[in-house]
Amino acid sequence: MENGPPTIGFEDGTIDVERLLVEPQDGHVSVDSVMCFNDIAENAMEMEEVSRCFGVRNTAVSQECGEDILNGDVLDSMREVEVGYFRMQNDFCSMGEEYLLGVEFAESITNLDYGSSEGLQTSVSDSPVLASAAVTDTPWKADLFKTMEVPECQNHQLNADSSRFGEICGPCDKSETYAEEEPLKSPTSCALQDIGKFHDISSCSFQDILSDENDTSLSPSVDMLYSPKNEKSSEFGLTGQNGGTKRFQERDALVTTSAPASQTDTLPTQKRSRKPTQRYIDELADPISRHTKKRREVPSSKSLGVKDHKKCRVGSRAIRLPAEEPSVKAIQVPFASLVQNERPESCAYDMVRSSDRGNLMTKSKDSRISSENQKKKDEFAAAIHLKKRDESVSAATQRKRDGNVTAVHLKKREDNVTAVHIKKRDDDITAVSPQKWDDCVATLRQKKRDDYLTAESSEEVIGRRKHHRLWTIAEVKKLIDGVSEYGVGRWSRIKKLFFSASAHRTSVDLKDKWRNLLKASGIQGQGSRQGEKKRNMAWRPLPKSILRRVCELATIYPYPKGRKPKIAHIHHDSPDRSTDITLGDYRRILRSINGN
DNA sequence: GTTAGGG
DNA sequence: CCCTAAC
Secondary structure, X not given: OOOOOOOOOOOOOOOOHHHHHHOHHHHHOOHHHHHHHHHHHHHHHHHHHHHHHHHHHHHHHHHHHHHHHOOXXXXXXXXXXXXXXXXXXXXXXXXXXXXXXXXXXXXXXXXXHHHHHHHHHXXXXXXXXXXXXXXXXXXXXXXXXXXXXXXXXXXXXXXXXXXXHHHHHXXXXXXXXXXXXXXXXXXXXXXXXXXXXXXXXXXXXXXXXXXXXXXXXXXXXXXXXOOOOOOOOOOOHHHHHHHHHOOOOOHHHHOOOXXXXXXXXXXXXXXXXXXHHHHHHHHHHHHHHHHXXXXXXXXXXXXXXXXXXXXXXXXXXXXXXXXXXXXXXXXXXXXXXXXXXXXXXXXXXXXXXXXXXXXXXXXXXXXXXXXXXXXXXXXXXXXXXXXXXXXXXXXXXXXXXXXXXXXXXXXXXXXXXXXXXXXXXXHHXXXXXXXXXXXXXXXXXXXXXXXXXXXXXXXXXXXXXXXXXXXXXXXXXXXXXXXXXXXOOOHHHHHHXXXXXXXXXXHHHHHHHHHHHHHHHOOOOOOOHHHHHHHHXXXXXXXXXXXXXXXXXXXXXXXXXXXXXXXXXXXXXXXXXXXXXXXXXXXXHHHHHHHO
16 A cells, blocks of 8 residues: 555656545655645645635635744745745745755755646646646636645645655555545545545544554544644644644634644655754753663663662652653654654664554553563653653643543643643754654554554553553453452452453552542542542543442442441441352351351 | 552 | 552
8 A cells, every 4th residue: 555656657748637636645755846746736726626615715814824824034035935836835835944944955845846846737737637727727826826825835734744644544545535536526626625634644643643542543534532623823733734624614723833833744754854863863862861861770770670769760750750641642652653763773763662662552462571671661762752742742732632532640740741842842843843754654554553453442552651551441340349349458369350361450550540449439538529529520531330339339448448447347247249248158157057 | 479658 | 650668
């Protein structure tokens, strides 16, 4: 599926429309240049459509975007550049590039763009199917010229991304989908759809990447778990992309962010991706060592069996927690995945990657096999994550996602991290993005495979992090059963009998979980119940039945100590359920028998 | 080796 | 989840 024809035959003068529209990812092959190619085609068609149906709206959007995006220098230069469409585009893009990525690529990109654009234009016109589009070409060029520039660029960006992702994510899906959709019927709509889908895909993939599990992501139509809101419009690419997706539907949604965000990730692609990488790693290495000098020691000491972590931990903790927690499963993957691409260049990558893989593979028990190494790796990865996080990624989005999907209890930490990101984002986003995309892509591939290879309950998968696995309902139930049978405090037994299957979940874990359940059930926090309750709401919603049972058991077996205060007697006589009861009866029987 | 409890 | 102290 990933072996698209290396080049699109625009030399012929005739391009397969379907191909053009349907498999824009093909363009991806020649990367930078070709991408533009696709973009233009789509743009042309989009334009038409837009001009007809959404003309006003579009304008509005574009302006809106333009203003937001092009503030300061960019905006000024923009105004000056009203020359020709291509010129415009190029300029704009280049500006965007400069704006975000730096001048070096701007030029080259521009050139590429231009060339490919021309080619595309020609071929498009020739193509009978696209005739309408071609015709339209002129008008919109002139009329919508100004207004379109921004969206144009956006499209460009987005498309580029899309194509890339498309190829990586699910060219198959795409192809199939499109095939079914009467390709020739209306190129425009097709294009629109494509775009939409691509956006979806790209956003999807991105987000998914962020999340450990969302296999679903691969299919464009899948519903995202998070709600695409522009929380912080200037956040990272995610937001923008989302907005981009709905561009034609909700002009509000579009919003500024998209352009910068997408630009970031766009054209740069492979060439550029590497550069950042290098620098990245170097930078990463330092900061990490710097910040987490201790931290690194932690893992190693751990694995080595050294016993003086305490100090290390103290220092490392602050750093480490924010890094791991906030990113949560969702975020983590992407970060780690980012690293993957870098891998080829240094062994460090391997480490990271491995760990990453572990995450992705999630359930595969294998991941746990080499706990030592794994741990170390994970630590390393974590460190990198931390770095990366700071540099990029939309904290807001992630957060949201985390909250919805994982519903984990990482609130505090997340907040801290978030702040940091926002601050740094603008500066560093540039460098990171391109690579990021690559990474994402890589991740996706890997992910896809892994997901399908290791099918697990989505629940578990989703909830899992480095050394953190979300408790599944089933597990909780088991725990409850265990407690009901053996009472509180006999965690090892419960572990043995109820969790023998799951290697993770130590007795301590059970205990901890029980503790949490008590908290969640509202029992326990006798002091400040109100506050407790509120917090409880934030936690992962537990089935009422479970909460109820927990409550019951809690009354029967008050956790901390002083077991069975009320029902102590009862318990004594008729211990509770199954086992104990049986034993009691048995004893009684024996006694009676003996007595007799 | 387990458990309780704090972080 | 992790770690440690105290069984």
